[in-house]
Amino acid sequence: MRRLWHLLGVAFGLASAVGCFLVGAYFQHTHATRQLQQLVQQDVYAYYISPKIFAAYARADPQFGFFNIPKGAPNHVQRIMKYGFPGLDDVRLYSDFVLSYDRRNRVAHWVCEHLQLANLQGARGVGRASATYRADLSVPSNFRSTLADYKHSGFDRGHLAAAGNHRGQQVHCNETFLLTNIAPQIGQGFNSGAWNKLEIYVRELTQSFGSVYVCTGPLFKPRAQGNRKWSVEYQMIGENMVAVPTHFFKVIMVESRLPLGKPYMEAYVLPNAPIPDQSTLRDFLCDIREIEHFAGLHFFQGIRRSAIFGSNYPSESKVFREFA
Template identity: 55%
Template sequence: MVWRTAVRGGLLISIGYAGWIAGSLSERNKILNENVEYTDQFGSVLRKLPGLPIFATVSATSLPDRSDKLIPFPDEEPLVSSKPKVVNRISQIMRFGFPGLDNVRSLDDYVLSYDRRNRVAHWVFEHLTEQTVKRIEGVDRSQCQFTEDKSIHPYFRSLNSDYRGSGYDRGHLAAAGNHRTDQKHIEQTFLLSNMAPQVGEGFNRSSWNKLEKHVRKLTRKYCNVYVCTGPLYLPRKEADGKTYVKYEVIGANSVAVPTHFFKVIVGEKNDQTLEMEAYVMPNQPISDDTPLNVFQVPPESIERAAGLLFFDRISRDKLRCINGRKTTFV
């Protein structure tokens, strides 16, 4: 009698569990099959999708397997197009992997990961060629305005009022001068999610601008240039002998002022060889006569400080040079 009761109880539990699984799968399929779309302030149609599971990849940006070629595939559409397909363009930008997957947003010509706590991006990612950085008639930076990013929840946005009277510039992470093939592209670089508080004189308008121009010049040397840019909040030893991470915040939304900024760049030549450069600059006035190579650092030092992994789809033994020095790998 006891064993019959136990068997019946086990069957009831099994049936209930199976029903729960079926219901969960049905609800999951319902979510995945929803086709909810909305339009952002630039007229781009965005689709609401379920959140990424832990350790997931972003399938919309994954390239098909084509024997791991390192140059643009001949059967793909050209990079410069009046109406580029977003998925193809984002796949090109993120070709060598994501540094992280925290609050990733894809714009038409660059990708960013947003830090909701600090109201500044974790990183932005760009893909440049000699064609994409050329000036195009009708694309005018002076027509752009700094705009709050309405795709971000109001709790976590930075606003123009946060910068007003702070003494800091609204410094581009994805540089406006890198996105001149379309007026919409350059306008999207003026979203405040792409900005960080930067010292103006001696940094944003000087040394940082010099580094941005250097990156654009690399498109003359390489057929493809991939660049990841972001903020750092580095520790410093204080008078009491202890080490602290300290940074200022500005405005009503407490927008973080980074202590430093980084750029990690990979250039690809026509023969598919790859070279890397990595820079860290302090967010402070820098003398105009300071050469850029003073700010070159091992890329792994930035990875440790930022908690990111750059170009993780490129094995380091594929890099011929890092910061102008030949590696022992190639």
């Protein structure tokens, strides 16, 4: 009997030790995944090498997916950024779009989306009616814009990645209302006018062709001061000094459905000002190289420019000629 109790004691001790080990391993694993998740938000290089990290990490516990996200979820980032990052400053990954945040101006440098029919055909009840504007708490507080900055400013909270582009899931739509995806825009004649028409046009392209890549962002265009000198002037709103862009751009790339077909690209620049209703979107077609020059970005660098079918821009962009 004494020997039996001894064996039971040993067995209980071993079970307790194994249990403690498993609990400790679980919490250590959870802590590590959180650290990796934070790392990939802070350093874009971590995103590039993340498949190698995950391959090594998964061997320890195959039940866990990439950075504690369900398996397959990171593929959306690889899909959205298929043709490269326009820039690498403070890249932030969301569930259905990717952006680069400008901490100085409290708006995004750029926002990239990959639109497919599934993005536009949301389930019943999914949409902006259930979403609310809110500050992005993942941004350090001293670089963050808030709702108070926009209150009584005279500017709309304008979407860069449009809410109507992300109706596949409510969380996708909700994230477009984070202030990292918002910039101050003139309301009447711009946000509710020409800019809205451009957003609708992008969705129509998606419905027609099925796969559309869009990069959107602000511009702060310099003005000539004479004697080969230039200056940049723009307003700022709120205590956090959120910059008001002088212009906004959209660079659009439509993938061909043909196996060897070339992609088609268009680029638009609109002034952040009231735009007459009689103006057409084609008035604002722009050479992508002009946008890259003023924004300091490089779009779709994964494609040779010679492999792109047309750009349909005039020899001199009207937006820079008449809306400087």
